[in-house]
Amino acid sequence: MPELPEVDVTRQGIAPYVTGRALHGAIVRDRRLRWPVPHELGASLAGRVVRAVRRRGKYLLFDCDDGHLIVHLGMSGSLRLLPRDVPPGKHDHVDLVFADRVLRLHDPRRFGAVLWTQQPLEAHPLIRHLGVEPLSRSFNGARLHALTQGLRTSIKNVLMDARRIVGVGNIYASESLFLAGINPRTPARRLSHARCARLVVAIKHTLRTAIRAGGSSLRDFVHSDGAPGHFQLRARVYGRAGEACRRCEGTVRRIVQGQRATFYCPRCQR
DNA sequence: AAATTCTCCTGAAGGC
DNA sequence: TGCCTTCAGGAGAATT
Secondary structure (H helix, E strand, O other): OOOHHHHHHHHHHHHHHHOOOEOOEEEEOOOOOOOOOOOOHHHHHOOOEEEEEEEEOOEEEEEEOOEEEEEEOOOOOEEEEEEOOOOOOOOEEEEEEOOOEEEEEEOOOOOOEEEEEOOOHHHOOOOOOOOEOOOOOOOOHHHHHHHHOOOOOEHHHHHOOOOOEOOOOHHHHHHHHHHHOOOOOOEHHHOOHHHHHHHHHHHHHHHHHHHHHHHHOOOOHHHOOOOOOOOOOOOOOOOOOOOEOOOOOOEOEEEEEOOEEEEEOOOOOO
């Protein structure tokens, strides 16, 4: 499931090929993604040069001269760069066509999105409300502390709220809270400045480690016909309910917060 | 405003 | 083997 690291590794993988190249169009085999893929996508993209590929939260942004292609991988999406003559398989819904390759979106669950906009991105409804980038300089202890002020909801839910902090998905939220030794149920407003600072360090470390792990498996991205990223990241708590904590004598617990599974060690995380 | 619930979808896993 | 049911999750939309 693509979280920030997977999206960023994808971006790194495709950027060397895509940057500076002209799109020839798009092939849409199934428009039914999270929002319908525009009928005129191919016509909108034809002839446009991709100047840069950026990431904002979990959105991939292809900057063209007078517009932006917005791609989201949803829950199960992946992008692969393939020779143009590779036949599409099941769930290969959209191809972004370049001169000698296609960028192919594979997304079984169809929670992803492919949109074209000529609006300034800072005004776009999907981008406008996004919160702070967790790997940015401005995401520090003071910023997180300010962000949690007055919030009665749990810190786990705050980490998952893209209007406040982007990109930290369910897995990395649990992992980061474990690293920081913070109980995921702690009301956000109860976190001290020191604990916020500790949590910020844990989040950055968790995300950077995952990006590094994914990046190393993607050296061959352009020629790969496998899904991107074999993240070697070994989960400390995620998915380990009932198993032994790796740090103490405790047992990892699973709870549900905001209809999402959370894993933590009650002994290590207070 | 903040918080919670609902919703989209398919594949995997578990039960019988 | 096969047919259920349940669960997983990103995040906008709807509701409380």
